[in-house]
Amino acid sequence: MKPVFSLTNHNLRSYIYHYLIFAINHDTLIHGFIILSINVIPFRTLRFETASDSHKMVHANASNFAEGVTKDEAYTQVLLQAEGLFEGQRNWVCNLANAASLLWHAYKSLPQPSNQVNWAGFYTLDPQAASSKQQLILGPFQGKVACQTIAFGKGVCGTAAETQTTQLVPDVERFPGHIACDGDSKSEIVVPITVETEGNGEKARKLVAIIDIDCADLSGFDEVDKKYLEQLAELLGRSCDW
Structure with a gap:
């Protein structure tokens, strides 16, 4: 049937x-x-x-x-x-891993600039890093080899992790402290993945990972990308055991 x-x-x-x-x-x-x-x-x-x-x-x-x-x-x-x-x-x-594959193939099915995405994947909270020096560690992705660790507050990914806010960057060269893992990347969007935690009777959001998408064109991302990637981040946050 x-x-x-x-x-x-x-x-x-x-x-x-x-x-x-x-x-x-x-x-x-x-x-x-x-x-x-x-x-x-x-x-x-x-x-x-x-x-x-x-x-x-x-x-x-x-x-x-x-x-x-x-x-x-x-x-x-x-x-x-x-x-x-x-x-x-x-x-x-x-x-x-499956989410990275879905994103990669989705971008490649679209016209420019989306089809110029040259990296799509994730960094996760490094469990071995000291609490006073939190950092991200490379997770599943599609694209060229990438930076293995990124400190909170450093570059686009580290800023998204530290502030827990989406970073929509039309020109990475103009972003303070940009980390050039790949010189071909011209624009970037990074979306935090958070989960709810509770301590001392208060609820808070904990950063567990970030979605990182790079594009070889300037202004490769817009508010449409931001909207849907934030929905994916929410889905991943509640669908995984972190």
Whole structure:
């Protein structure tokens, strides 16, 4: 049985969620299409084995994006696919690795400047660093080899980590203290991933990781990127055991 379904943005998440539950219960491979606006995005994500099998088989086509997709549609697919991939999986290495792949393929499906993204990945809080000298350590990514550690407050990544605020940088050369891991990078966006903590009866947000995206073009990112990457950061924050 290979059901095919089409739907618009109305109640999209609810419909997909219940469809995935149907697939789990009926041991079927999902093949369908999500219609967003006037474009069609192929949606092939998960195959679930029998109820006795605890392993989820991931379909590689989750990283496929339709030709001519808009940025909003590509990010929407990233979020939907990520939510499906994270279902039942809370290991942060696994989830960050798949998220990096989804982002990389999404950017490569888009026109310039998005398709000029030359690094997409994550840095995480280094658990071995002293509390007085917090730093980030390289996590899963797509692109060239990168800086291994970055101190809080240093460069775009360190600033995002220390302030827990998104850094949208149209020209990295104009950013004070920019760390040039790759001289080809011209613009950058860094989004903090935080989780809620509680101590002494007070709630606070703890930085656990950052999303880091570099582009070989100036002004490679805008408010659309910021909006969706912050949604991805929130999803990752609550979907992983940090």
